[in-house]
Amino acid sequence: MKILITFLLCVTGFVSQAQTSKELIGKWKLVKETTNGVVKTPDNVYQVFMEGGKFEGINGNNSRTGKWKLSEDNKKLTVRISIVSIKFDVEYFDAKKRIISSDKIGTLEYEKVE
Numbered sequence: 001m002k003i004l005i006t007f008l009l010c011v012t013g014f015v016s017q018a019q020t021s022k023e024l025i026g027k028w029k030l031v032k033e034t035t036n037g038v039v040k041t042p043d044n045v046y047q048v049f050m051e052g053g054k055f056e057g058i059n060g061n062n063s064r065t066g067k068w069k070l071s072e073d074n075k076k077l078t079v080r081i082s083i084v085s086i087k088f089d090v091e092y093f094d095a096k097k098r099i100i101s102s103d104k105i106g107t108l109e110y111e112k113v114e
Contacts, residue, residue: 020070020074020093021070021074023093023094023095024049024068024070024077024093024098025049025050025051026048026049026112026113026114027046027047027048027112027113027114028046028047028048028049028098028110028111028112028113029045029046029110029111029112029113030042030045030046030047030108030109030110031109031110031111032107032108032109033106033107033108033109034106034107034108035105035106035107036106043060044058044059044060045058045059045060046058046113047079047110049068053067053068053069054066054067054068055067055068055079055080055081057079057081064081064082065081066079066080066081066082067079067080068080070090074090074093075089075090076088076089076090077090077100086102086104086105087102088100088101088102088105088108089101089102091107095112096111096112097109097110097111097112098110098111098112
């Protein structure tokens with residue numbers, strides 16, 4: 001019985017983890033940025049997460065591609081563009097809203113648009 005319960009908990013954890021990574025796929029609009037207590041409402045800034053860990057950052061007419069990775073516990077998101085890699089703490093995340101933070105950048109709030 002203990003083995004069955006342990007197995008079910010492991011499978012549930014794996015399914016939850018896969019669900020979260022799956023929910024990350026898509027286009028996210030930056031709706032609020034807080035840096036050193038200063039709140040900004042950016043215009044035309046997006047993050048696009050694609051299958052296979054591919055990433056695109058869009059700022060107005062400029063875009064850059066890279067890679068993304070979500071930690072196994074879904075608490076750390078790493079985005080790498082060229083040689084720059086930024087690790088974010090995942091503060092909140094569901095299918096429609098995501099809040100991430102980094103000591104270097106601040107807190108970023110995104111809403112899913114696609």
